[in-house]
Amino acid sequence: MATSTIVIHRKKVEVISPTRQRATGIIEILLGVLIFLFFRRTEPGMVARFVMTPGGLDRGAAPDWLIPAYSTLLVLAILTVILGLVQVWRGFGRWMNLVLSVVVGLTVFSFLTWATAGKSLNLVGMLSAAILLGVPIILGAFSGVLSERAGVVNIAIEGMMLMAAMVGALVGSVTKNMWVGLLAAMLSSMLLALIHGVLSIHYKINQIISGTVINIFSAGLSSYLSAKFLQTYQQLNNPPIFPRIPIPLLADIPVIGPLFFNTNLFVYIMLISLIVIQVALFSTRWGLRLRAVGEHPKAADTLGINVFATRYMAVLLSGLMAGIGGAFFTLGSVGRFDEMMTAGKGFIGLAAMIFGNWTPLGAFGAGLLFGFADSVATKLTILGTGIPTQFMAMAPYIVTMIVLAGVVGRGQMPAADGTPYEKE
Amino acid sequence: MTPVLQLKGITKRFPGVLANDHIDLTLNEGEILALLGENGAGKSTLMNILYGLYQPDEGEIYVRGQKITVHSPLDAIRAGIGMVHQHFMLIPVFTVTENVMLGAETVRMGDFLDREKTAQRIREISERYHLEVDPYAYVRDLPVGVQQRVEIIKLLFREADILIFDEPTAVLTPQEADELFVIMRELVKQGKSIIFITHKLREVLEISDRIMVIRRGKVVGETTPAEADKAKLAEMMVGRTVRLEVEKEIAKAGEVVLEVRDLVVADAQKQITVDGVSFDVRAGEILGVAGVQGNGQTELVEAVTGLRHPISGTIRLLGEDVTHATPRKITELGCAHVPEDRQRDGLVLTFPVSDNIALCTYYKPPFARGIRIQEQEILKTAEKLIQDFDIRTPGPLVNVGNLSGGNQQKVIVAREFSRPIRLLVASQPTRGLDVGSIEYIHKRIVEKRDEGCAVLLVSSELDEIMELSDRIAVMYRGKIVAIVPAEQATKNYIGLLMAGVSPEQAGAPQVGERVVESTL
Numbered sequence: 001m002a003t004s005t006i007v008i009h010r011k012k013v014e015v016i017s018p019t020r021q022r023a024t025g026i027i028e029i030l031l032g033v034l035i036f037l038f039f040r041r042t043e044p045g046m047v048a049r050f051v052m053t054p055g056g057l058d059r060g061a062a063p064d065w066l067i068p069a070y071s072t073l074l075v076l077a078i079l080t081v082i083l084g085l086v087q088v089w090r091g092f093g094r095w096m097n098l099v100l101s102v103v104v105g106l107t108v109f110s111f112l113t114w115a116t117a118g119k120s121l122n123l124v125g126m127l128s129a130a131i132l133l134g135v136p137i138i139l140g141a142f143s144g145v146l147s148e149r150a151g152v153v154n155i156a157i158e159g160m161m162l163m164a165a166m167v168g169a170l171v172g173s174v175t176k177n178m179w180v181g182l183l184a185a186m187l188s189s190m191l192l193a194l195i196h197g198v199l200s201i202h203y204k205i206n207q208i209i210s211g212t213v214i215n216i217f218s219a220g221l222s223s224y225l226s227a228k229f230l231q232t233y234q235q236l237n238n239p240p241i242f243p244r245i246p247i248p249l250l251a252d253i254p255v256i257g258p259l260f261f262n263t264n265l266f267v268y269i270m271l272i273s274l275i276v277i278q279v280a281l282f283s284t285r286w287g288l289r290l291r292a293v294g295e296h297p298k299a300a301d302t303l304g305i306n307v308f309a310t311r312y313m314a315v316l317l318s319g320l321m322a323g324i325g326g327a328f329f330t331l332g333s334v335g336r337f338d339e340m341m342t343a344g345k346g347f348i349g350l351a352a353m354i355f356g357n358w359t360p361l362g363a364f365g366a367g368l369l370f371g372f373a374d375s376v377a378t379k380l381t382i383l384g385t386g387i388p389t390q391f392m393a394m395a396p397y398i399v400t401m402i403v404l405a406g407v408v409g410r411g412q413m414p415a416a417d418g419t420p421y422e423k424e
Numbered sequence: 425m426t427p428v429l430q431l432k433g434i435t436k437r438f439p440g441v442l443a444n445d446h447i448d449l450t451l452n453e454g455e456i457l458a459l460l461g462e463n464g465a466g467k468s469t470l471m472n473i474l475y476g477l478y479q480p481d482e483g484e485i486y487v488r489g490q491k492i493t494v495h496s497p498l499d500a501i502r503a504g505i506g507m508v509h510q511h512f513m514l515i516p517v518f519t520v521t522e523n524v525m526l527g528a529e530t531v532r533m534g535d536f537l538d539r540e541k542t543a544q545r546i547r548e549i550s551e552r553y554h555l556e557v558d559p560y561a562y563v564r565d566l567p568v569g570v571q572q573r574v575e576i577i578k579l580l581f582r583e584a585d586i587l588i589f590d591e592p593t594a595v596l597t598p599q600e601a602d603e604l605f606v607i608m609r610e611l612v613k614q615g616k617s618i619i620f621i622t623h624k625l626r627e628v629l630e631i632s633d634r635i636m637v638i639r640r641g642k643v644v645g646e647t648t649p650a651e652a653d654k655a656k657l658a659e660m661m662v663g664r665t666v667r668l669e670v671e672k673e674i675a676k677a678g679e680v681v682l683e684v685r686d687l688v689v690a691d692a693q694k695q696i697t698v699d700g701v702s703f704d705v706r707a708g709e710i711l712g713v714a715g716v717q718g719n720g721q722t723e724l725v726e727a728v729t730g731l732r733h734p735i736s737g738t739i740r741l742l743g744e745d746v747t748h749a750t751p752r753k754i755t756e757l758g759c760a761h762v763p764e765d766r767q768r769d770g771l772v773l774t775f776p777v778s779d780n781i782a783l784c785t786y787y788k789p790p791f792a793r794g795i796r797i798q799e800q801e802i803l804k805t806a807e808k809l810i811q812d813f814d815i816r817t818p819g820p821l822v823n824v825g826n827l828s829g830g831n832q833q834k835v836i837v838a839r840e841f842s843r844p845i846r847l848l849v850a851s852q853p854t855r856g857l858d859v860g861s862i863e864y865i866h867k868r869i870v871e872k873r874d875e876g877c878a879v880l881l882v883s884s885e886l887d888e889i890m891e892l893s894d895r896i897a898v899m900y901r902g903k904i905v906a907i908v909p910a911e912q913a914t915k916n917y918i919g920l921l922m923a924g925v926s927p928e929q930a931g932a933p934q935v936g937e938r939v940v941e942s943t944l
Contacts, residue, residue: 283536283537284531284535284536284537285529285531285535285536285537286535288518288522288525288526288529288537289526289527291515291518292515292518292526295515295516295517295518296513296514296515298513299513299514299515299526300526300527301497302475302477302497302507302509302513303497303501303513303526303527303528303578304496304497304498304501304527305526305527412517415515415516415517
């Protein structure tokens with residue numbers, strides 16, 4: 001029997017190019033120099049005090065963390081420059097991205113140490129804020145993962161969240177029940193998702209256009225209703241908000257407890273969705289079929305999988321996630337609706353999805369990173385560093401961009417993403 | 425005994441075309457029935473009806489005497505019908521196991537995939553039918569021949585016993601094709617029945633038990649390999665006598681026209697696909713580049729014609745360095761290009777035939793005077809070339825997109841061959857064409873050679889290379905592994921080189937062993 005198995009492994013010439021190796025090294029050296037500049041502006045004996053318990057909480061308390069700023073910064077600066085030099089000379093090969101991430105992390109930490117030197121900063125409070133700021137981004141990213149894995153680009157997440165935020169506030173205020181508000185928010189977002197589905201799956205309209213139409217429609221309608229009713233009659237814009245729910249025992253763990261187990265319902269929903277979607281996509285029949293439809297719908301069709309039904313289901317679930325993300329603004333944090341209050345979080349969610357390579361876990365990490373960037377900017381503005389606040393708000397994004405360009409390789413987008421399926 | 429499958433009076437109309445006209449077909453248990461016909465004869469339509477992808481306008485389908493209706497592939501799968509599609513229905517980023525189980529997953533605890541159980545079944549099937557494959561490999565890492573095995577396993581996993589193979593050898597090396605035939609024999613031995621769709625005569629004679637020929641949607645005859653020969657089958661298929669072999673004299677090679685040295689080219693993904701290639705093409709000879717598709721031929725042709733910048737190396741055309749020259753410069757030096765994907769790179773489908781004919785020289789007299797295009801001149805030239813090159817079109821102002829594949833290719837040939845050219849670069853010049861057009865294009869290429877033009881012919885059809893070339897270069901993983909004079913090349917030897925066997929291991933070719941095979 002002559003079944004030879006000649007396996008053609010294409011020659012991978014994707015070795016890191018010398019230019020890229022050197023550029024990465026130079027970036028690392030520059031970051032090292034930056035840390036050194038932080039060091040130059042501290043005095044020996046200065047101590048950075050990081051508070052490890054968020055304000056207003058007594059469960060899961062942890063002692064403050066004291067860091068000698070002067071010596072720590074010097075060590076970190078030297079370490080970073082050495083890593084950068086090694087990178088320029090020899091390169092870390094396949095560990096390059098990891099080393100770069102570590103260096104970027106060290107830089108951020110050095111920056112915080114310098115800013116806090118001689119003062120005190122509530123570090124865990126900042127992380128806790130980062131998580132809350134990340135919630136709508138991450139839920140938006142999950143929304144994108146669900147729909148794009150099935151091959152439908154959902155650029156309408158922003159609009160869905162905005163509509164859900166408005167409906168959640170309105171219904172929550174009228175019924176004086178946050179649960180009913182949440183349900184209404186989810187339904188309103190799913191209705192928009194249904195429209196997106198009908199336009200882009202049934203009528204095969206360009207998915208970007210369909211999504212943009214929904215965004216414009218939501219912005220218009222929610223602003224109109226808000227101006228006409230919600231802002232005029234304050235009793236229509238005063239929904240109850242979900243309280244903090246401590247989880248017994250877990251809430252008492254220092255640091256981890258306050259961050260993850262003594263918080264808002266939406267954070268729990270986010271964590272549960274993360275696990276559920278991750279497992280469902282990659283380990284169940286449902287997920288296999290959904291991904292098949294997003295990769296090669298014709299192949300799925302020839303195996304008897306209903307491409308249209310699968311895509312509708314995915315888009316509706318996407319709407320559901322976006323709805324929860326939207327409700328967070330009014331029912332989970334602020335307690336009232338303001339025009340355009342989602343402020344582009346839905347789009348940042350899409351960026352987090354791409355950054356996270358269309359996986360829930362990756363999107364979660366990316367969303368946390370974006371949330372952290374936001375949180376650092378706000379906290380340090382309060383702390384006062386002498387840097388103009390506008391630059392403070394920019395800096396975390398610049399770091400994020402470096403990471404995006406350097407660490408994230410070519411993502412693997414679902415092959416049929418954005419292409420309507422034509423049955424012959 | 426009741427036949428396994430019977431189609432009665434299947435008729436399918438598409439707007440303006442009668443794709444299937446009352447077709448009757450019978451498949452007996454344990455036989456390989458070849459369905460032979462040209463492109464567009466209606467073979468694939470018929471099989472898509474059987475597989476539930478199209479609905480017939482008339483006609484009935486019986487499986488083991490039972491009448492069935494097939495509204496979707498699911499109905500076909502339930503009736504035990506499986507199809508290996510011409511373009512594989514595999515998901516590259518999934519593993520073999522995931523691809524095989526998709527749509528018929530083994531699950532536990534509700535909805536969780538049981539990959540191990542499926543992998544076990546795949547191993548059993550592999551063993552029983554000699555279909556070697558690693559269940560946990562990703563499909564994108566597998567060579568085409570192995571991917572095809574995965575397609576077959578997909579059918580066997582679903583316990584299909586009527587297997588349809590739609591042009592299965594189109595993407596395979598000769599060795600892989602031979603392996604496929606062994607597998608097909610094994611399958612029928614174990615009780616499966618096979619319908620084999622093709623337009624290649626040699627394969628039909630080699631593998632089938634019975635042959636059914638379709639032309640223009642109608643069954644025109646039935647025969648067996650014992651009763652038929654190539655000439656007879658070709659005649660049935662085309663409806664007239666066809667000359668199967670190209671007649672050509674020994675080449676009279678002249679001066680070097682194209683000189684390529686140490687050429688390195690990367691593809692769009694920045695992977696090196698042409699890796700240090702050197703060769704010459706002389707006036708009056710055809711250098712054929714053989715190789716399985718994706719071994720760098722596409723990028724080589726793009727570099728030579730100026731469409732892709734090489735990383736290093738030199739290309740000289742008539743002594744002039746054109747390594748980084750623009751396509752227009754190269755065209756003006758006398759290079760003609762018949763591109764691999766004629767619809768994407770060769771023609772503007774929404775332009776009329778006349779404008780497509782003027783595409784290379786529209787900016788020069790007589791087609792242009794100053795900045796004005798001379799419509800009348802273009803039209804006059806187009807009409808003349810339509811006559812000379814026998815392009816079947818209602819007129820020069822009909823959009824090229826509305827012509828058949830063969831006539832589209834003739835438009836390109838007319839445009840490129842009617843200029844005074846010194847080098848012809850033809851990439852997959854007859855892909856997807858019918859027998860008549862292949863015969864015509866081959867004749868024209870040999871004519872050009874005899875006029876003293878240098879020809880670089882790239883094709884993944886080994887038969888075509890063997891038939892036309894004076895020298896054969898074999899490309900494998902971006903390198904030219906050998907350049908063999910045509911009279912010393914045997915199909916087996918070239919096939920081994922294409923599969924990556926080194927020239928030493930493949931054994932030196934024996935003079936006189938060469939058998940001229942037709943491309944059909």
